Amino acid sequence: MSDSEHDWPRPEEETESETVIDARTARNNPEVADAVAKIAALRQSIDNVDTAIVSLLAERFKYTSQVGVLKARAGFAPADYQRENSQIERLHRIAVEAGLDPDIAEMYREFVVTEAKRRHKRIAEAGGDPGVLDVFA
Amino acid sequence: MSDSEHDWPRPEEETESETVIDARTARNNPEVADAVAKIAALRQSIDNVDTAIVSLLAERFKYTSQVGVLKARAGFAPADYQRENSQIERLHRIAVEAGLDPDIAEMYREFVVTEAKRRHKRIAEAGGDPGVLDVFA
Numbered sequence: 328m329s330d331s332e333h334d335w336p337r338p339e340e341e342t343e344s345e346t347v348i349d350a351r352t353a354r355n356n357p358e359v360a361d362a363v364a365k366i367a368a369l370r371q372s373i374d375n376v377d378t379a380i381v382s383l384l385a386e387r388f389k390y391t392s393q394v395g396v397l398k399a400r401a402g403f404a405p406a407d408y409q410r411e412n413s414q415i416e417r418l419h420r421i422a423v424e425a426g427l428d429p430d431i432a433e434m435y436r437e438f439v440v441t442e443a444k445r446r447h448k449r450i451a452e453a454g455g456d457p458g459v460l461d462v463f464a
Numbered sequence: 465m466s467d468s469e470h471d472w473p474r475p476e477e478e479t480e481s482e483t484v485i486d487a488r489t490a491r492n493n494p495e496v497a498d499a500v501a502k503i504a505a506l507r508q509s510i511d512n513v514d515t516a517i518v519s520l521l522a523e524r525f526k527y528t529s530q531v532g533v534l535k536a537r538a539g540f541a542p543a544d545y546q547r548e549n550s551q552i553e554r555l556h557r558i559a560v561e562a563g564l565d566p567d568i569a570e571m572y573r574e575f576v577v578t579e580a581k582r583r584h585k586r587i588a589e590a591g592g593d594p595g596v597l598d599v600f601a
Binding site for chain 1: 495496499500502503506507509510511513514515516517518519520521522523524525526527528530531534535537538540547551554555558559562563564565568569571572573575576579
């Protein structure tokens with residue numbers, strides 16, 4: 328799991344084999360035009376989901392930065408593996424219920440927890456002073 | 465960006481310096497007890513955010529797997545860098561508006577796009593047959 332290496336060319340490696348969906352191809356083929364229209368509708372839904380998730384991530388990092396300040400002031404370590412294990416189990420269960428590959432939920436958890444810890448550590452190193460908080464944290 | 469290496473011990477490397485928030489410490493110190501209560505409340509909000517995000521990720525991967533099938537059938541490449549660039553700009557803007565570090569929004573985007581492409585590639589290799597779709601995709 329958590330195999331997140333890129334096995335796909337990155338944007339800067341764009342090659343000629345790249346097929347961008349274009350209007351010209353679509354005009355000449357009704358089946359392609361239909362696919363293009365369906366893809367456009369799905370992309371709008373994907374964008375809406377991303378807006379919701381980015382807004383929720385903003386709230387999540389506000390909460391975790393508050394936790395970071397409280398932990399640093401009370402002298403608790405940034406990491407808490409008991410909490411982490413219960414999150415792993417919880418997200419696995421919720422993912423299965425929602426029809427999401429639990430590996431994706433675990434990758435999401437690793438991503439947010441790693442970033443939250445990185446910020447907690449920074450807060451602790453600065454003595455838990457919220458004045459030094461990243462404006463975005 | 466996208467520096468996602470772990471600079472923090474992983475769960476399996478747990479050390480003695482680890483401080484788990486425990487009831488015993490809290491009982492002997494009202495200030496610590498207050499911090500523990502506040503952390504518990506924040507964690508419940510964090511869990512609620514995670515439930516919402518995992519549910520939205522489930523929907524997002526359902527949408528992208530539909531896009532994957534449509535692209536494979538129409539002979540489009542899994543990647544579309546024009547779309548990707550507009551997503552990068554869009555998420556950066558939304559993150560700033562929401563008060564989220566735009567680097568986090570970009571890490572989120574890389575994570576979901578990498579996983580979606582991995583699945584699209586799998587669909588294309590199987591000839592775009594939705595019958596071969598991962599049950600979770």
